[in-house]
Amino acid sequence: MELRLAFIGFGNVARAFARILTHRESQLARDYDLRFRTTAIATARHGCITSSDGIDLLKAVDCLESGRLLAELDDSLSLPDSAVLIECCNADILFETTPLNPVSAEPATSHIRSALTRGIHIVTANKGPIAFAYRELKSLASQRGASFRFEGTVMDGTPVFNLVESCLPGARVLGFSGVLNSTTNLILTGMEAGRSFQESLAEAQRRGIAEADADYDIDGWDAAVKTVALANVLMDSDSRPSDVDREGIRGIKLEDLKSATAAGIAVRLVARGKQTSNGVKLTVAPEKVPVASVLGSVRGTSNALVLETDLMGEIAIVETDPGVEQTAYALLSDMISIRTGMRAV
Amino acid sequence: MELRLAFIGFGNVARAFARILTHRESQLARDYDLRFRTTAIATARHGCITSSDGIDLLKAVDCLESGRLLAELDDSLSLPDSAVLIECCNADILFETTPLNPVSAEPATSHIRSALTRGIHIVTANKGPIAFAYRELKSLASQRGASFRFEGTVMDGTPVFNLVESCLPGARVLGFSGVLNSTTNLILTGMEAGRSFQESLAEAQRRGIAEADADYDIDGWDAAVKTVALANVLMDSDSRPSDVDREGIRGIKLEDLKSATAAGIAVRLVARGKQTSNGVKLTVAPEKVPVASVLGSVRGTSNALVLETDLMGEIAIVETDPGVEQTAYALLSDMISIRTGMRAV
Numbered sequence: 001m002e003l004r005l006a007f008i009g010f011g012n013v014a015r016a017f018a019r020i021l022t023h024r025e026s027q028l029a030r031d032y033d034l035r036f037r038t039t040a041i042a043t044a045r046h047g048c049i050t051s052s053d054g055i056d057l058l059k060a061v062d063c064l065e066s067g068r069l070l071a072e073l074d075d076s077l078s079l080p081d082s083a084v085l086i087e088c089c090n091a092d093i094l095f096e097t098t099p100l101n102p103v104s105a106e107p108a109t110s111h112i113r114s115a116l117t118r119g120i121h122i123v124t125a126n127k128g129p130i131a132f133a134y135r136e137l138k139s140l141a142s143q144r145g146a147s148f149r150f151e152g153t154v155m156d157g158t159p160v161f162n163l164v165e166s167c168l169p170g171a172r173v174l175g176f177s178g179v180l181n182s183t184t185n186l187i188l189t190g191m192e193a194g195r196s197f198q199e200s201l202a203e204a205q206r207r208g209i210a211e212a213d214a215d216y217d218i219d220g221w222d223a224a225v226k227t228v229a230l231a232n233v234l235m236d237s238d239s240r241p242s243d244v245d246r247e248g249i250r251g252i253k254l255e256d257l258k259s260a261t262a263a264g265i266a267v268r269l270v271a272r273g274k275q276t277s278n279g280v281k282l283t284v285a286p287e288k289v290p291v292a293s294v295l296g297s298v299r300g301t302s303n304a305l306v307l308e309t310d311l312m313g314e315i316a317i318v319e320t321d322p323g324v325e326q327t328a329y330a331l332l333s334d335m336i337s338i339r340t341g342m343r344a345v
Numbered sequence: 346m347e348l349r350l351a352f353i354g355f356g357n358v359a360r361a362f363a364r365i366l367t368h369r370e371s372q373l374a375r376d377y378d379l380r381f382r383t384t385a386i387a388t389a390r391h392g393c394i395t396s397s398d399g400i401d402l403l404k405a406v407d408c409l410e411s412g413r414l415l416a417e418l419d420d421s422l423s424l425p426d427s428a429v430l431i432e433c434c435n436a437d438i439l440f441e442t443t444p445l446n447p448v449s450a451e452p453a454t455s456h457i458r459s460a461l462t463r464g465i466h467i468v469t470a471n472k473g474p475i476a477f478a479y480r481e482l483k484s485l486a487s488q489r490g491a492s493f494r495f496e497g498t499v500m501d502g503t504p505v506f507n508l509v510e511s512c513l514p515g516a517r518v519l520g521f522s523g524v525l526n527s528t529t530n531l532i533l534t535g536m537e538a539g540r541s542f543q544e545s546l547a548e549a550q551r552r553g554i555a556e557a558d559a560d561y562d563i564d565g566w567d568a569a570v571k572t573v574a575l576a577n578v579l580m581d582s583d584s585r586p587s588d589v590d591r592e593g594i595r596g597i598k599l600e601d602l603k604s605a606t607a608a609g610i611a612v613r614l615v616a617r618g619k620q621t622s623n624g625v626k627l628t629v630a631p632e633k634v635p636v637a638s639v640l641g642s643v644r645g646t647s648n649a650l651v652l653e654t655d656l657m658g659e660i661a662i663v664e665t666d667p668g669v670e671q672t673a674y675a676l677l678s679d680m681i682s683i684r685t686g687m688r689a690v
Contacts, residue, residue, distance in 0.1 A: 336515050
């Protein structure tokens with residue numbers, strides 16, 4: 001079976017995914033009877049194109065990485081914008097990887113709504129729509145018989161949403177705690193090693209983990225958006241980022257970390273969700289945890305999530321030193337899940 | 346849809362599962378259109394019965410726990426043995442939970458072979474058949490269109506086999522390392538706390554974690570059988586427990602642990618599998634690991650497995666303080682997976 005793929009957003013993650021797709025083409029055909037043709041790509045600054053014959057993904061990657069416009073690719077037609085792309089491109093799957101808008105989750109939510117309305121399956125790595133419009137989009141997907149998948153929104157390609165959906169059937173998630181933001185964890189573990197907050201932040205920026213403006217990470221907003229995504233999907237909440245009781249890591253002092261480390265204690269920015277009699281309670285705050293615990297053991301950019309369940313007790317999943325390839329893998333994993341689901345119908 | 350269930354083995358795990366099944370009956374009907382009727386139970390010392398009207402699971406549990414014979418239950422017919430049960434009971438799913446035979450994996454392997462040959466789906470918590478006959482049984486299941494599921498064989502109901510099957514599609518497992526045996530981990534962490542080997546072992550026996558004869562755990566055989574199960578299923582190996590380079594924990598001294606702990610080091614019985622140019626290499630041995638690592642962080646009866654993959658890098662899954670309910674959950678999870686798979690056909 002051949003699937004027509006369209007991309008809105010073609011940044012680092014989508015390009016890493018494009019490389020994996022190209023390298024694994026024959027494996028996907030053999031193992032999943034999954035063939036693909038890329039029929040459209042929309043970007044913010046390099047144009048928006050379609051090609052019914054299929055766009056060569058590696059040429060598109062090369063085009064963007066050398067700063068050229070996509071329209072320079074052979075046999076491509078320019079489109080005015082992503083709205084036209086969704087309307088006209090007859091895609092089977094749309095990969096939505098535009099940057100997060102933490103205030104309104106737009107235009108990603110509109111892209112996804114518009115595609116699902118047309119019965120186009122969605123794979124996204126953008127957590128905004130999950131934190132701001134999950135219930136609506138999930139219901140729309142279900143009405144239109146389309147898949148709505150987003151494994152890459154929390155902990156990259158590490159199974160989190162798929163873990164609960166596929167591997168914990170019949171069990172209920174009662175709560176969770178997690179270290180979900182790489183920038184703050186890199187800063188905290190840098191400070192544990194004796195470097196200052198500013199030095200550690202600068203290192204995170206040098207490594208491309210933190211943005212030039214890192215306030216969004218440092219003040220716990222990124223972790224809060226992920227907390228809401230987890231609660232909405234895993235605990236049937238209908239929360240928004242503003243519902244999270246949130247505290248960032250600005251107040252942490254080097255000397256506090258020094259004495260904590262000496263006592264076998266690590267400080268981590270911990271995201272928590274808990275089912276209470278008044279609904280789901282969500283917090284993000286620095287916490288002291290034992291170094292010898294799952295949350296204490298994750299250092300640098302590593303992440304961890306502990307799930308508390310009714311039937312399976314407490315289990316945790318940990319991702320070590322993720323890079324952009326791991327987020328790209330989330331897109332692949334979601335695409336294969338969609339293919340497998342199609343076979344099952 | 347109603348599924349006819351049969352049990353061979355009705356020990357702690359099967360009885361905990363019977364309680365979950367009974368308590369969750371309406372949830373299973375509602376969420377999975379899964380109704381069930383227990384048509385046969387075989388035990389080693391309490392007889393073997395069938396009833397076409399269905400056996401009341403809680404009454405069967407009560408019967409065994411008060412030391413009576415199953416034949417005392419109303420409307421039940423006695424059967425000579427489990428072979429007749431498999432032959433005559435028209436079960437849809439057979440739950441095989443007889444005790445492990447670490448030398449030959451019998452009679453569990455014969456039970457499973459015989460049931461699969463008749464197209465009966467298998468759910469087992471017995472790791473012997475996975476370590477001794479996985480390739481044959483898997484192929485037989487596939488020929489007969491039957492499911493062969495065994496999540497409970499390693500790390501209880503924590504998703505391990507299902508994690509890779511359902512949540513890491515397209516990725517390849519290149520290796521693993523894990524703390525998989527609860528008795529040795531309880532002894533090692535007891536010794537870290539200053540208690541002697543013998544005291545710690547006695548505590549494990551008091552808590553019902555270790556058998557009266559704990560050599561099988563202490564000498565690393567239990568971990569070796571699990572290592573082989575992981576390698577056979579996740580890495581397409583065809584290994585046997587005797588292929589594992591195995592060392593137990595008898596050589597560990599209290600004073601070694603004391604100095605290790607002071608240096609932030611934990612000693613764990615680590616099971617490893619690795620893809621090499623000469624096939625899959627398997628080891629079980631005590632190793633020094635940082636306290637602040639996933640393997641170092643698991644204490645007492647907790648278990649952890651770190652998977653090294655090609656596309657997703659390194660991820661780990663951790664189970665905290667499991668009990669018999671978590672193994673019972675594995676049976677439920679496998680049963681729901683079979684039901685979901687039937688819907689998909």
